[in-house]
Amino acid sequence: AQSVTQLGSHVSVSEGALVLLRCNYSSSVPPYLFWYVQYPNQGLQLLLKYTTGATLVKGINGFEAEFKKSETSFHLTKPSAHMSDAAEYFCAVSDLGGYKLSFGAGTTVTVRA
């Protein structure tokens, strides 16, 4: 069974600063990894995903994440935060070919002017 741990339920950054959201997973088989974002009063939307191939994955809105198998991590970064990045971010994992996503508890990002 897969599981996801997101370190830090809340992250506060200054506008223009680096955003780093940490995600560690456990999976008995090679995983597929995802980051979803949820803006206030909206549904979740896919930011980026890792399935196979290049371990550095680029997503929408300037976000990227790197799959590190040795560290069982899939941390999300953005070099320069924007006010519009304030949202809740969820890391998720599924087994190869599986259909169920297991989500982390989420990290709420606030951006200070």
Added chain:
Amino acid sequence: GAGVSQSPSNKVTEKGKDVELRCDPISGHTALYWYRQSLGQGLEFLIYFQGNSAPDKSGLPSDRFSAERTGGSVSTLTIQRTQQEDSAVYLCASSLRGSGGADGELFFGEGSRLTVL
């Protein structure tokens, strides 16, 4: 519509009452999921429908919870004899293919916020 539609967006009910939550997935999406989002606890998988296959009900927390999907499209999640711990946001998602998990592209609705008094 273009996206996943859920209704009602908000529901307040008294303990012991039954509630029905509706989900209208994106046209052509064969897979449909229900998740529950509780404060500070992430998303909890409830049930998965794929075409005409038997649904995966492994995430339903008790026999008070049930769901159906009619005609491979609209789905209804029913909670009988609601309890206060059922208060949460219930999210519906659909995906184009049955391997929604492998593909990762789940399209979520805005959710139905249930409050049980």
